[in-house]
Amino acid sequence: MTERGLCAVVLAAGAGSRLRPLTDVLPKALCPVGNVPLLDRALDRLAALDLVGPDFVAVNAHHHADQIADAVAGRATLSIEQPEALGTAGAIAALRDWVAGRDVLVVNADAYLAGPFPDDFVDGWTGDQPRLLVVAAGDRRRDFDTWRFAGVSLLPAADAARLRPEPTGLYEVVWRAAWAADQLQLTPFPGTFVDCGTPTDYLEANLLAPATDPGAIVTGRAVDSVIGAGAVVEGLVTRCVIWPGARVEANETLTDVIRAEGGLTVPA
Numbered sequence: 001m002t003e004r005g006l007c008a009v010v011l012a013a014g015a016g017s018r019l020r021p022l023t024d025v026l027p028k029a030l031c032p033v034g035n036v037p038l039l040d041r042a043l044d045r046l047a048a049l050d051l052v053g054p055d056f057v058a059v060n061a062h063h064h065a066d067q068i069a070d071a072v073a074g075r076a077t078l079s080i081e082q083p084e085a086l087g088t089a090g091a092i093a094a095l096r097d098w099v100a101g102r103d104v105l106v107v108n109a110d111a112y113l114a115g116p117f118p119d120d121f122v123d124g125w126t127g128d129q130p131r132l133l134v135v136a137a138g139d140r141r142r143d144f145d146t147w148r149f150a151g152v153s154l155l156p157a158a159d160a161a162r163l164r165p166e167p168t169g170l171y172e173v174v175w176r177a178a179w180a181a182d183q184l185q186l187t188p189f190p191g192t193f194v195d196c197g198t199p200t201d202y203l204e205a206n207l208l209a210p211a212t213d214p215g216a217i218v219t220g221r222a223v224d225s226v227i228g229a230g231a232v233v234e235g236l237v238t239r240c241v242i243w244p245g246a247r248v249e250a251n252e253t254l255t256d257v258i259r260a261e262g263g264l265t266v267p268a
Contacts, residue, residue: 004127004157005102008051009092010042010076012109013062013085018198022258022266027064029109030071031202032243034209035228038196039071042107049122051105058098059109060091088170092155093163103127104155106170108195111151112205115191127156130178131185135193143171144179147186150193199258203268206241213244220250 016028023031029039043057051057057076061068062085072078079095086094092104105122117133125131131154134147143149159174178184194205206226212218215229225237228244235252237259245261248254258266 006051006056006105006122007099007102008046008049008057008105008107009095010039010046010057010059010107010109011088011091012039012068013060013065013081013091014110015063015085016110016197019196019202021264022199022202022260023063025260025264027061027067028196030064030067031196032226032228032241033112033196033202033205034211034226035213035244037071038112039068039109041112042109043075045113045117046105046107048116049105058095060086060094062086084167086165087167089163089168089173090166092160092170093165093168096161096163096165099157099160101157101161103157104160106153106155108151110196112194112196112208113150113152113189113191114193114208115189117152118187118190121187122154125154125185127154129183129185130155130159130174131187132175133189133193134186135189144184144186147188148193150189151195199266199268203239203241203256203258207239216242220248 012029014028016023030037054077059072059076060079062081065080069078077098133150133152135150137146137148140148194201196202196205210224212227213229216227216231218233220234221236222233223238225240227242230245231242233248234250235248238255240254241258243260246259256268
Protein backbone atom coordinates (compact mmCIF):
# COMPACT_ATOMS: atom_id res chain seq x y z
CA MET A 1 0.00 0.00 0.00
CA THR A 2 1.28 3.48 -0.77
CA GLU A 3 2.39 6.11 1.74
CA ARG A 4 -0.38 8.46 0.57
CA GLY A 5 -2.99 6.26 2.20
CA LEU A 6 -5.99 4.57 0.69
CA CYS A 7 -9.70 5.34 0.60
CA ALA A 8 -12.50 3.45 -1.14
CA VAL A 9 -15.46 4.49 -3.28
CA VAL A 10 -18.38 2.14 -3.92
CA LEU A 11 -20.16 3.05 -7.16
CA ALA A 12 -23.90 2.65 -6.55
CA ALA A 13 -25.46 5.34 -8.76
CA GLY A 14 -26.35 3.28 -11.82
CA ALA A 15 -29.91 3.11 -13.07
CA GLY A 16 -29.70 -0.63 -13.70
CA SER A 17 -31.74 -0.31 -16.88
CA ARG A 18 -31.01 -3.90 -17.99
CA LEU A 19 -32.45 -5.20 -14.71
CA ARG A 20 -35.75 -3.37 -15.05
CA PRO A 21 -38.43 -3.77 -13.82
CA LEU A 22 -36.58 -5.02 -10.70
CA THR A 23 -34.68 -1.73 -10.49
CA ASP A 24 -37.93 0.20 -10.62
CA VAL A 25 -38.42 -1.24 -7.13
CA LEU A 26 -34.86 -1.26 -5.78
CA PRO A 27 -31.62 0.33 -6.94
CA LYS A 28 -29.29 -2.31 -8.37
CA ALA A 29 -26.87 -1.88 -5.45
CA LEU A 30 -29.59 -3.00 -3.03
CA CYS A 31 -30.71 -6.05 -4.97
CA PRO A 32 -29.95 -9.03 -2.70
CA VAL A 33 -27.61 -11.84 -3.65
CA GLY A 34 -27.87 -14.78 -1.31
CA ASN A 35 -30.19 -12.60 0.81
CA VAL A 36 -27.48 -9.94 1.29
CA PRO A 37 -27.75 -6.63 -0.61
CA LEU A 38 -24.92 -6.13 -3.08
CA LEU A 39 -23.99 -2.87 -1.33
CA ASP A 40 -23.56 -4.68 1.98
CA ARG A 41 -21.36 -7.27 0.30
CA ALA A 42 -19.15 -4.49 -1.06
CA LEU A 43 -18.89 -2.77 2.32
CA ASP A 44 -18.08 -6.07 4.04
CA ARG A 45 -15.30 -6.72 1.54
CA LEU A 46 -13.84 -3.28 2.24
CA ALA A 47 -14.08 -3.87 5.98
CA ALA A 48 -11.90 -6.95 5.53
CA LEU A 49 -9.25 -4.51 4.25
CA ASP A 50 -9.74 -2.25 7.30
CA LEU A 51 -11.53 0.34 5.17
CA VAL A 52 -14.48 1.22 7.38
CA GLY A 53 -16.56 4.32 8.11
CA PRO A 54 -17.13 7.75 6.53
CA ASP A 55 -13.46 8.77 6.71
CA PHE A 56 -12.34 5.88 4.54
CA VAL A 57 -15.35 4.77 2.49
CA ALA A 58 -17.70 6.75 0.25
CA VAL A 59 -20.77 5.61 -1.70
CA ASN A 60 -22.27 7.53 -4.59
CA ALA A 61 -25.97 7.54 -5.38
CA HIS A 62 -28.33 8.77 -8.08
CA HIS A 63 -31.06 6.28 -9.03
CA HIS A 64 -33.29 5.73 -5.97
CA ALA A 65 -30.81 7.89 -4.04
CA ASP A 66 -33.09 8.00 -1.00
CA GLN A 67 -32.95 4.22 -0.66
CA ILE A 68 -29.16 4.21 -0.99
CA ALA A 69 -28.96 6.94 1.65
CA ASP A 70 -31.08 4.91 4.08
CA ALA A 71 -28.96 1.83 3.44
CA VAL A 72 -25.67 3.65 3.97
CA ALA A 73 -26.95 5.16 7.23
CA GLY A 74 -23.66 6.66 8.42
CA ARG A 75 -21.51 3.70 7.42
CA ALA A 76 -19.86 5.73 4.66
CA THR A 77 -19.71 9.23 3.21
CA LEU A 78 -22.65 9.64 0.82
CA SER A 79 -22.22 11.48 -2.49
CA ILE A 80 -25.58 12.16 -4.14
CA GLU A 81 -25.30 13.00 -7.83
CA GLN A 82 -28.08 15.17 -9.22
CA PRO A 83 -29.50 16.03 -11.68
CA GLU A 84 -27.49 13.37 -13.54
CA ALA A 85 -25.20 10.50 -12.67
CA LEU A 86 -21.53 11.34 -13.16
CA GLY A 87 -20.15 8.02 -14.33
CA THR A 88 -17.25 6.08 -12.86
CA ALA A 89 -14.72 8.89 -13.29
CA GLY A 90 -16.97 11.86 -12.56
CA ALA A 91 -18.04 10.20 -9.31
CA ILE A 92 -14.44 10.21 -8.04
CA ALA A 93 -13.97 13.83 -9.11
CA ALA A 94 -17.09 14.89 -7.19
CA LEU A 95 -15.42 13.50 -4.08
CA ARG A 96 -12.10 15.31 -4.62
CA ASP A 97 -12.11 17.14 -1.27
CA TRP A 98 -12.97 13.92 0.56
CA VAL A 99 -10.36 11.88 -1.35
CA ALA A 100 -7.83 14.51 -0.23
CA GLY A 101 -4.88 13.28 -2.22
CA ARG A 102 -5.26 9.60 -1.38
CA ASP A 103 -5.20 6.62 -3.72
CA VAL A 104 -8.65 5.19 -4.38
CA LEU A 105 -9.94 1.63 -4.34
CA VAL A 106 -12.98 1.74 -6.64
CA VAL A 107 -15.63 -0.98 -6.30
CA ASN A 108 -18.64 -1.46 -8.56
CA ALA A 109 -21.55 -2.26 -6.25
CA ASP A 110 -23.03 -4.66 -8.81
CA ALA A 111 -19.90 -6.84 -8.95
CA TYR A 112 -20.46 -10.15 -7.16
CA LEU A 113 -17.15 -11.74 -6.20
CA ALA A 114 -16.95 -15.16 -4.57
CA GLY A 115 -13.58 -15.44 -2.87
CA PRO A 116 -11.03 -13.00 -1.44
CA PHE A 117 -8.86 -10.60 -3.39
CA PRO A 118 -5.41 -11.95 -4.30
CA ASP A 119 -3.05 -11.22 -1.41
CA ASP A 120 -0.96 -8.76 -3.40
CA PHE A 121 -3.80 -6.93 -5.15
CA VAL A 122 -3.84 -4.09 -2.60
CA ASP A 123 -0.85 -4.70 -0.35
CA GLY A 124 1.51 -5.30 -3.27
CA TRP A 125 0.46 -2.16 -5.16
CA THR A 126 2.94 0.74 -5.34
CA GLY A 127 0.35 3.28 -6.48
CA ASP A 128 2.31 4.33 -9.58
CA GLN A 129 -0.08 2.84 -12.14
CA PRO A 130 -3.79 1.98 -12.17
CA ARG A 131 -4.50 -1.65 -11.35
CA LEU A 132 -7.59 -3.66 -12.31
CA LEU A 133 -8.99 -6.93 -11.04
CA VAL A 134 -9.79 -9.11 -14.05
CA VAL A 135 -11.04 -12.56 -15.03
CA ALA A 136 -10.54 -14.56 -18.19
CA ALA A 137 -13.19 -13.32 -20.64
CA GLY A 138 -13.93 -16.66 -22.27
CA ASP A 139 -16.93 -16.09 -24.52
CA ARG A 140 -17.97 -12.91 -22.68
CA ARG A 141 -17.05 -9.32 -23.50
CA ARG A 142 -13.30 -8.68 -23.71
CA ASP A 143 -12.06 -5.46 -22.17
CA PHE A 144 -8.29 -5.88 -22.34
CA ASP A 145 -6.97 -8.53 -24.71
CA THR A 146 -8.36 -11.82 -23.31
CA TRP A 147 -9.34 -10.27 -19.97
CA ARG A 148 -12.63 -8.94 -18.63
CA PHE A 149 -12.79 -6.27 -15.93
CA ALA A 150 -14.10 -7.72 -12.65
CA GLY A 151 -15.52 -4.57 -11.10
CA VAL A 152 -12.68 -3.52 -8.77
CA SER A 153 -9.80 -1.16 -9.50
CA LEU A 154 -7.05 0.83 -7.82
CA LEU A 155 -6.64 4.44 -8.93
CA PRO A 156 -3.45 6.40 -8.20
CA ALA A 157 -3.91 9.71 -6.41
CA ALA A 158 -2.42 11.60 -9.36
CA ASP A 159 -5.03 10.15 -11.72
CA ALA A 160 -7.85 10.82 -9.27
CA ALA A 161 -6.78 14.46 -8.91
CA ARG A 162 -7.12 15.21 -12.63
CA LEU A 163 -10.66 13.85 -13.05
CA ARG A 164 -13.49 16.30 -13.67
CA PRO A 165 -16.92 16.20 -11.96
CA GLU A 166 -18.82 15.59 -15.17
CA PRO A 167 -20.31 12.43 -16.73
CA THR A 168 -17.19 10.48 -17.69
CA GLY A 169 -15.87 6.95 -17.34
CA LEU A 170 -12.59 5.62 -15.97
CA TYR A 171 -12.07 3.54 -19.10
CA GLU A 172 -12.26 6.58 -21.34
CA VAL A 173 -10.18 9.01 -19.28
CA VAL A 174 -7.65 6.75 -17.50
CA TRP A 175 -7.56 3.08 -18.43
CA ARG A 176 -7.56 3.26 -22.22
CA ALA A 177 -4.51 5.51 -22.38
CA ALA A 178 -2.73 3.53 -19.67
CA TRP A 179 -3.38 0.28 -21.57
CA ALA A 180 -2.05 1.77 -24.79
CA ALA A 181 1.10 2.90 -22.95
CA ASP A 182 1.57 -0.49 -21.29
CA GLN A 183 0.98 1.14 -17.90
CA LEU A 184 -2.22 -0.62 -16.85
CA GLN A 185 -1.74 -3.43 -14.35
CA LEU A 186 -4.09 -6.42 -14.56
CA THR A 187 -4.45 -8.79 -11.60
CA PRO A 188 -6.36 -12.03 -12.27
CA PHE A 189 -9.08 -12.86 -9.75
CA PRO A 190 -8.96 -16.55 -8.83
CA GLY A 191 -12.55 -16.77 -7.61
CA THR A 192 -15.90 -16.36 -9.36
CA PHE A 193 -17.02 -12.99 -10.71
CA VAL A 194 -20.54 -12.15 -11.86
CA ASP A 195 -21.58 -8.73 -13.13
CA CYS A 196 -25.17 -8.56 -11.89
CA GLY A 197 -26.32 -6.35 -14.75
CA THR A 198 -28.98 -8.58 -16.32
CA PRO A 199 -31.66 -10.88 -14.86
CA THR A 200 -29.72 -13.89 -16.15
CA ASP A 201 -26.47 -12.84 -14.49
CA TYR A 202 -28.24 -11.73 -11.32
CA LEU A 203 -29.88 -15.15 -11.04
CA GLU A 204 -26.51 -16.84 -11.70
CA ALA A 205 -24.91 -14.95 -8.81
CA ASN A 206 -27.71 -15.96 -6.46
CA LEU A 207 -27.56 -19.60 -7.44
CA LEU A 208 -23.91 -19.79 -6.44
CA ALA A 209 -25.18 -19.89 -2.86
CA PRO A 210 -28.81 -21.06 -2.56
CA ALA A 211 -30.25 -20.07 0.82
CA THR A 212 -33.51 -19.69 2.68
CA ASP A 213 -33.79 -16.90 5.22
CA PRO A 214 -34.96 -18.10 8.65
CA GLY A 215 -37.79 -15.58 8.41
CA ALA A 216 -39.22 -17.14 5.25
CA ILE A 217 -42.19 -19.49 5.29
CA VAL A 218 -41.81 -22.41 2.92
CA THR A 219 -44.70 -24.88 2.97
CA GLY A 220 -44.17 -25.80 -0.68
CA ARG A 221 -40.83 -26.77 -2.17
CA ALA A 222 -37.74 -24.71 -3.02
CA VAL A 223 -35.07 -26.33 -5.18
CA ASP A 224 -31.72 -24.58 -5.76
CA SER A 225 -33.30 -21.24 -4.92
CA VAL A 226 -32.81 -18.19 -2.70
CA ILE A 227 -35.78 -17.31 -0.47
CA GLY A 228 -35.77 -13.93 1.29
CA ALA A 229 -36.96 -12.85 4.72
CA GLY A 230 -40.73 -12.77 5.08
CA ALA A 231 -41.26 -14.52 1.76
CA VAL A 232 -44.01 -17.14 1.56
CA VAL A 233 -43.53 -20.10 -0.77
CA GLU A 234 -46.52 -22.43 -0.99
CA GLY A 235 -45.85 -23.68 -4.53
CA LEU A 236 -42.77 -25.08 -6.29
CA VAL A 237 -39.78 -22.89 -7.14
CA THR A 238 -36.70 -24.15 -8.97
CA ARG A 239 -33.59 -22.03 -9.58
CA CYS A 240 -35.43 -18.90 -8.49
CA VAL A 241 -34.81 -15.83 -6.36
CA ILE A 242 -37.78 -14.96 -4.18
CA TRP A 243 -37.27 -11.49 -2.73
CA PRO A 244 -38.11 -10.57 0.85
CA GLY A 245 -41.85 -10.24 1.35
CA ALA A 246 -42.71 -11.89 -1.97
CA ARG A 247 -45.25 -14.66 -2.26
CA VAL A 248 -45.57 -17.82 -4.36
CA GLU A 249 -49.07 -19.29 -4.29
CA ALA A 250 -49.79 -23.01 -3.89
CA ASN A 251 -50.89 -23.34 -7.51
CA GLU A 252 -47.70 -21.76 -8.92
CA THR A 253 -44.65 -23.47 -10.36
CA LEU A 254 -41.76 -21.09 -11.05
CA THR A 255 -38.47 -21.86 -12.77
CA ASP A 256 -35.54 -19.50 -13.49
CA VAL A 257 -37.29 -16.30 -12.40
CA ILE A 258 -36.96 -13.51 -9.87
CA ARG A 259 -40.16 -12.87 -7.92
CA ALA A 260 -40.53 -9.56 -6.06
CA GLU A 261 -43.18 -8.33 -3.66
CA GLY A 262 -46.57 -7.66 -5.24
CA GLY A 263 -46.21 -10.52 -7.72
CA LEU A 264 -43.63 -8.86 -9.96
CA THR A 265 -41.97 -11.75 -11.85
CA VAL A 266 -38.92 -11.33 -14.07
CA PRO A 267 -37.74 -14.26 -16.23
CA ALA A 268 -34.01 -14.93 -16.22
